[in-house]
Amino acid sequence: MAAPKPRGDLRAEITAARIAALDLPQGGFTAAARKEALARLQAMGLPTRRDEYWKYTDPTALTAPEAAPAAVLADDEPPVFGALDALKIVFVDGLFDAAASDDLSLAGIEISRLAEAGDIHWAKGLYGTLEAKGQVPVARPLAALNSAAASDGVLIRVTGRAPRPVELIYRHESEASDVILHHFVKIDPQAELTLLESGPGAARFNAVMEVDLGAGARFHHIRVQGRDHHRRAVTHLFARIAAGALFKSFTLTMNGALTRNEAVLDIAGDNAVAHVAGAVVGDAKTAPFHQDDTVFVTHDAVGCESRQVFKKVLKNGATGVFQGKILVRPGAQKTDGYQISQSLLLDGDSQFLAKPELEIYADDVKCSHGSTSGAIDETALFYLRSRGVPLAEAQSLLVLSFLADAIAEIEEAAIADAITQRLEGWLARRR
Amino acid sequence: MLEIKNLHVKLEDEDKVILKGVDLTVEAGKVHAIMGPNGSGKSTLSYVLSGRDGYRVTEGSATLDGADLLAMAPEERAAAGLFLAFQYPVEIPGVGNMTFLRTAVNAQRKARGEEEVSAADFLKLVRAQAKMLNIDADMLKRPVNVGFSGGEKKRNEILQMAILAPRMCILDETDSGLDVDAMRLVADGVNALRDGKRGFLVITHYQRLLDHIKPDVVHIMADGRIVRTGGPELALEVERNGYADILAEAI
Ligand SMILES: Nc1ncnc2c1ncn2[C@@H]1O[C@H](COP(=O)(O)OP(=O)(O)OP(=O)(O)O)[C@@H](O)[C@H]1O
Ligand SMILES: [Mg+2]
Numbered sequence: 001m002a003a004p005k006p007r008g009d010l011r012a013e014i015t016a017a018r019i020a021a022l023d024l025p026q027g028g029f030t031a032a033a034r035k036e037a038l039a040r041l042q043a044m045g046l047p048t049r050r051d052e053y054w055k056y057t058d059p060t061a062l063t064a065p066e067a068a069p070a071a072v073l074a075d076d077e078p079p080v081f082g083a084l085d086a087l088k089i090v091f092v093d094g095l096f097d098a099a100a101s102d103d104l105s106l107a108g109i110e111i112s113r114l115a116e117a118g119d120i121h122w123a124k125g126l127y128g129t130l131e132a133k134g135q136v137p138v139a140r141p142l143a144a145l146n147s148a149a150a151s152d153g154v155l156i157r158v159t160g161r162a163p164r165p166v167e168l169i170y171r172h173e174s175e176a177s178d179v180i181l182h183h184f185v186k187i188d189p190q191a192e193l194t195l196l197e198s199g200p201g202a203a204r205f206n207a208v209m210e211v212d213l214g215a216g217a218r219f220h221h222i223r224v225q226g227r228d229h230h231r232r233a234v235t236h237l238f239a240r241i242a243a244g245a246l247f248k249s250f251t252l253t254m255n256g257a258l259t260r261n262e263a264v265l266d267i268a269g270d271n272a273v274a275h276v277a278g279a280v281v282g283d284a285k286t287a288p289f290h291q292d293d294t295v296f297v298t299h300d301a302v303g304c305e306s307r308q309v310f311k312k313v314l315k316n317g318a319t320g321v322f323q324g325k326i327l328v329r330p331g332a333q334k335t336d337g338y339q340i341s342q343s344l345l346l347d348g349d350s351q352f353l354a355k356p357e358l359e360i361y362a363d364d365v366k367c368s369h370g371s372t373s374g375a376i377d378e379t380a381l382f383y384l385r386s387r388g389v390p391l392a393e394a395q396s397l398l399v400l401s402f403l404a405d406a407i408a409e410i411e412e413a414a415i416a417d418a419i420t421q422r423l424e425g426w427l428a429r430r431r
Numbered sequence: 432m433l434e435i436k437n438l439h440v441k442l443e444d445e446d447k448v449i450l451k452g453v454d455l456t457v458e459a460g461k462v463h464a465i466m467g468p469n470g471s472g473k474s475t476l477s478y479v480l481s482g483r484d485g486y487r488v489t490e491g492s493a494t495l496d497g498a499d500l501l502a503m504a505p506e507e508r509a510a511a512g513l514f515l516a517f518q519y520p521v522e523i524p525g526v527g528n529m530t531f532l533r534t535a536v537n538a539q540r541k542a543r544g545e546e547e548v549s550a551a552d553f554l555k556l557v558r559a560q561a562k563m564l565n566i567d568a569d570m571l572k573r574p575v576n577v578g579f580s581g582g583e584k585k586r587n588e589i590l591q592m593a594i595l596a597p598r599m600c601i602l603d604e605t606d607s608g609l610d611v612d613a614m615r616l617v618a619d620g621v622n623a624l625r626d627g628k629r630g631f632l633v634i635t636h637y638q639r640l641l642d643h644i645k646p647d648v649v650h651i652m653a654d655g656r657i658v659r660t661g662g663p664e665l666a667l668e669v670e671r672n673g674y675a676d677i678l679a680e681a682i
Contacts, residue, residue, distance in 0.1 A: 377523075378484065379521050380521050380522075380523045382482075382483050382484065382505060382521075383517070383520075383521035383523065384523070384531070384534075384535075385482070385504065385505035385506045385509070386481050386482070386483075386505050386506075386508075386509055386514075386515055386517075387509055387531070387535035387538075387539075387591060387595065388506050388509035388510050388535050388536075388538045388539035388542065388595070389506060389534055389535055389538045390504075390506045390538060390542075391504065391506065393534065393538060394506075397526055397530075397531075397534065398523070398526070400525070400526075401523060401524060401525025401526045401574075402525065403525075404524075404525035405525070
């Protein structure tokens with residue numbers, strides 16, 4: 001099946017080796033889409049560290065035929081979204097856990113599982129399409145690999161206002177798990193959904209979520225990636241956003257040897273809003289920490305707003321990466337594009353690598369981007385201490401205040417509080 | 432209560448000596464004022480007492496109720512009862528004023544082995560004090576000092592002082608940048624804390640604040656030393672004649 005490879009072509013070799021190790025699902029409504037995805041993958045080839053798009057992040061661990069094992073963290077914290085009345089869908093190392101999951105029926109929303117959808121399904125003709133579209137102008141081969149090989153995932157169609165959030169919980173219990181999940185979320189015009197994700201997923205986790213928002217639809221996405229130190233993950237979020245729709249995504253990353261989160265947002269209808277944000281805390285003391293946010297926002301309609309807010313706190317040799325692009329297509333007038341990426345380096349060993357980009361083909365637009373890297377504000381630290389706040393607590397307060405703008409992207413206060421608590425826990429464990 | 436003896440201080444990173452033997456004792460219940468030309472070392476003294484980085488004490492001592500201040504971390508000094516109202520209060524984006532205040536109060540209580548205040552009691556306390564200082568509720572919700580006017584920042588310092596109720600209060604030019612009414616509010620705030628047990632060290636350039644806060648003792652600092660000490664009339668003399676005569680005499 002793999003294309004004939006010239007000798008010495010590293011990309012072709014690793015691609016062939018990876019494909020050979022895949023367990024490709026057969027049949028079902030996705031059969032044709034998977035075949036196309038595999039062809040895309042073969043045509044593009046997997047990334048290598050020579051690729052410009054992977055300049056700051058070595059993809060080797062993500063493309064290797066076998067996943068490196070990752071120790072399972074004994075998580076002593078209560079479930080992050082435990083206090084929210086969410087409909088829970090649980091995957092344990094990628095396997096759906098029916099006993100731990102709630103009944104999948106909920107008013108205004110239709111949920112099925114990719115692995116169980118038969119030949120006829122509303123997602124037929126949609127599965128993999130946003131991923132395919134997101135391959136231009138920059139190739140995202142690991143997402144094509146995902147579409148071709150995903151073992152399971154959820155297919156969510158929202159027709160009204162979902163009365164409860166839906167939460168996807170990814171447990172990691174096996175040191176050697178290598179998991180590929182693919183979700184498709186379709187939100188009908190004017191419908192609304194809050195989708196939560198939590199957990200490490202697997203030793204190696206490749207997740208794709210495609211989100212198709214109809215006119216005036218609203219989507220709130222809050223994700224907390226697991227604390228397991230040695231896990232590796234690559235995730236892709238593809239969204240198509242129709243007129244007047246609202247898309248909001250926030251991710252908290254704590255720990256993880258390697259995390260690459262890509263968001264590819266296509267703002268296709270007028271007056272739509274798309275926000276993507278991330279808060280990252282990494283401490284490379286216990287295990288390596290490398291976290292990469294790669295965002296590509298395309299404005300292809302009039303009067304739309306996009307906002308990227310990424311904040312990273314790095315310690316003991318941790319690495320944070322941000323690659324963020326705003327592309328304003330011809331005719332996308334009155335675009336308001338904003339992008340900020342900042343790092344707080346808690347010591348001299350850590351590093352933040354940022355590549356902000358603007359590419360604008362319309363004249364009546366307002367776009368800005370900024371990127372900064374700094375240490376803790378000593379003056380503020382002294383001020384707090386002079387009021388009696390102990391050093392460690394003062395540092396935590398300042399770290400949280402640094403992250404505040406990213407957390408402020410979460411609309412629901414209860415969810416923002418849950419995230420803040422997690423961060424407080426992480427900081428307290430490092431005092 | 433506060434005893435400073437022969438205090439010599441230089442900058443940590445530079446060979447610049449700023450305090451050249453300061454001797455000063457503030458007794459419980461007393462208000463001492465320090466005046467002196469710009470750059471004479473008044474703020475440096477207040478920073479060194481409260482434990483800011485960047486200075487090195489080369490000689491001398493400073494104690495609060497007998498405890499060696501210079502051996503303590505800034506937060507320990509605060510818990511021991513020392514408070515500095517900053518000449519330039521610091522903005523802390525992302526930390527709410529209320530969170531900041533409550534964290535500070537509870538941290539100090541914890542350090543002293545006392546119970547934390549309940550959220551409700553704390554709110555009541557803050558509201559009452561804020562009202563006295565004419566600080567509106569909106570300001571309490573905002574991040575610490577962010578977007579506050581100069582005068583608002585100074586009043587916020589006094590609010591913190593009132594809530595933390597320290598034993599020894601150092602005010603570094605809290606009157607600078609205040610309008611007449613605000614100065615009165617600040618002075619009232621200070622006077623309300625004068626209970627015969629606290630000590631005050633008020634750094635100022637102007638007699639006007641001292642009209643409201645009647646000092647017991649006035650010191651003149653010049654070139655890193657206290658060059659003269661007297662009663663309230665010394666401040667009036669400075670107001671009338673400036674520092675020239677006093678400095679000439681000191682040399
Ligand atoms: N961190 C520092 N780096 C360099 N110089 C300093 C530093 N801190 C203080 N100085 C210098 O030490 C001297 C005393 O400064 P200080 O701020 O204590 O004066 P002050 O008496 O409070 O003056 P003012 O009345 O203007 O507030 C000045 O010459 C000042 O420039
Ligand atoms: Mg000064």
